[in-house]
Amino acid sequence: MDYISYLSAKLRSSDQPRPFLKWAGGKTKLLPQLLPLLPSALKTGQIKRYVEPFIGGGAMFFYLATHYQFSELVISDVSKELILCYTMIQQNVEELLQYLTELQKSYTETTSEKREELFYAIRSRFNQQAKQQCKVERVAQMIFLNHTCFNGLFRLNSKGGFNVPFGRYRNPKIFNATNLRLTAKLLQKTEIICADFEKSLAFADKATFFYFDPPYRPISKTSAFTSYAKDGFKDQDQVRLAKLFHKLHKRGAKLMLSNSDPQNNDPNDDFFAKLYAEFSLITTVKAARAINANGQKRGKVSELVITNYFS
Numbered sequence: 616m617d618y619i620s621y622l623s624a625k626l627r628s629s630d631q632p633r634p635f636l637k638w639a640g641g642k643t644k645l646l647p648q649l650l651p652l653l654p655s656a657l658k659t660g661q662i663k664r665y666v667e668p669f670i671g672g673g674a675m676f677f678y679l680a681t682h683y684q685f686s687e688l689v690i691s692d693v694s695k696e697l698i699l700c701y702t703m704i705q706q707n708v709e710e711l712l713q714y715l716t717e718l719q720k721s722y723t724e725t726t727s728e729k730r731e732e733l734f735y736a737i738r739s740r741f742n743q744q745a746k747q748q749c750k751v752e753r754v755a756q757m758i759f760l761n762h763t764c765f766n767g768l769f770r771l772n773s774k775g776g777f778n779v780p781f782g783r784y785r786n787p788k789i790f791n792a793t794n795l796r797l798t799a800k801l802l803q804k805t806e807i808i809c810a811d812f813e814k815s816l817a818f819a820d821k822a823t824f825f826y827f828d829p830p831y832r833p834i835s836k837t838s839a840f841t842s843y844a845k846d847g848f849k850d851q852d853q854v855r856l857a858k859l860f861h862k863l864h865k866r867g868a869k870l871m872l873s874n875s876d877p878q879n880n881d882p883n884d885d886f887f888a889k890l891y892a893e894f895s896l897i898t899t900v901k902a903a904r905a906i907n908a909n910g911q912k913r914g915k916v917s918e919l920v921i922t923n924y925f926s
């Protein structure tokens with residue numbers, strides 16, 4: 616078994632908390648390639664704080680928080696629904712587990728037609744009762760929808776509604792109680808913030824490591840899968856992010872950022888090469904694209920990892 620396969624297997628079998636949502640752009644599969652690119656300052660104990668401003672499913676957060684000692688952990692994301700999930704797990708995991716147990720039971724103990732009906736009933740409750748609903752119940756519905764919908768996506772339409780159709784899985788496991796309890800324990804020592812990434816500037820200092828995993832810049836017009844939030848993430852946001860990267864660098868923070876490699880499609884596209892010119896540490900790793908508008912193009916493509924340190 617090669618090193619990457621060994622590490623992947625080890626990460627899967629671990630009894631440490633791990634992502635509880637399937638998230639578009641999730642880094643679980645890519646972690647073995649990313650880990651060797653982490654700053655050596657993590658191992659020497661110089662890093663005291665970890666900040667992840669595009670937390671999504673949190674693959675890197677779960678790994679780092681359980682393998683290194685930090686005195687402060689900060690996770691944030693612009694998605695209110697996603698942040699509500701982390702907050703409710705932090706504050707009320709046992710009640711959440713009760714709701715999830717009921718949902719799993721109703722789903723498992725019925726026919727496939729009724730499962731589809733249940734899915735659409737939960738989806739419309741989730742969409743129609745956003746304001747008046749009990750928050751824990753809402754998070755249970757979101758976890759349920761995330762594991763029973765088509766392709767495990769959590770995508771909101773332009774009005775902020777969840778519109779992904781039913782997914783035909785034989786026996787989906789909607790949640791893992793042990794994992795949610797371990798996650799709740801980890802989140803007791805984590806600051807959870809709903810905010811645009813620029814707010815993370817407040818945490819910049821020499822003892823802080825930031826990992827940025829923004830919505831990827833589409834590598835072709837057809838792969839424009841950038842609608843995580845209602846407004847999408849445009850080139851001007853990538854530019855805003857590069858400006859933040861420069862500011863954080865000046866304050867001495869250690870920085871790592873993932874993005875798509877535009878040169879997969881157009882060797883002359885120097886969008887990121889220009890934005891991050893002074894960091895010149897652009898490494899490409901191979902990724903098996905899970906989400907691609909063009910099914911034919913699924914497969915290995917290189918991705919960018921930008922860091923402001925050499926080791």
Ligand SMILES: C[S@@+](CC[C@H](N)C(=O)[O-])C[C@H]1O[C@@H](n2cnc3c(N)ncnc32)[C@H](O)[C@@H]1O
Binds near residue numbers: 675697844848
């Ligand atoms: C590629 S995903 C992160 C995936 C994550 N690393 C994982 O392993 O699951 C990008 C995330 O950025 C969030 N996002 C989009 N625009 C944002 C913004 N302006 N500020 C902060 N987060 C944003 C999305 O809600 C999404 O969760």
